[in-house]
Amino acid sequence: MSEDLAGRCTVVLDLDGVRDKAGLMDRVARALALPDWFGRNWDALADSLSDHTVWPAGAVERGLLIVVRGWQPYAEARPGEWRTAQDVLGEAVDRTAALAVVLALGGSS
Template identity: 35%
Template sequence: MSAFDPDSELSGDIAFRLMAASFVRLFWRHAVLDQAIDWLLAHGYQVVRLDASAWTREEDLHTAIAQALEFPDYYGRNPAALNDCLSDVTTFEYGARRDATGLVIVFTGYDKFAAYCPDVAQLSLDIIATQARTAALFGHRMCCLVQTDDPDARFDPVGAMPVLWNDAEWLDSNRHPG
């Protein structure tokens, strides 16, 4: 799937409205989430739903994601491995269908998991946001919808991009000769 068409009327495109501001979006009301999911499904998106409400440890998150996205058996069940495997999802190695308009990962009851494992919950959303941005470079639409039963839920920013040196000058020695 290509990027969104700038010549199209996008105000009614729920996917565009969701992804334009952030690749990870919060939902409180189940009805609002269900309405968004119904629209996405009707427009060819692959939707992967994960109920996080019973997760009490990091392993629960990794087990559910690995199963839902068909991660390989060697998946390490840690944040670095999640990042690695999601990078393969962005390039359709597994977990994402090429014939779908895009991939939407949906977490419900995420606030309950975040109460048990706040750092892992935050880091996982950050990894997903970062990989969704990478997917966009390949024309692969990807986002995460996070339902919380806490109407005041807050997460730190996700998917932040550092300002980096170019490839030829990233080593200090390449900028400070001799």
């Protein structure tokens, strides 16, 4: 089975240089332009990914594709946190048909 990702609103989540959860949350908040009240914790991330009111303009109608790149050093430095991040992202995708998340392989440049 394949999913057509063409036409979705695409957001690049660049994790190059991120070494901890705080850095990850800052990058997510910046990439998705989350509101100031974003709590920067796993529950807040899950809620934000499922909350269409905080998605970029046009993403609700077209769908949202988050491309995560530069994630490998973070995954190696903090494997437990990375597993939790993957769980949160995966659960959000499972709950929200309009959301897709892909992990880019290779360098972040």
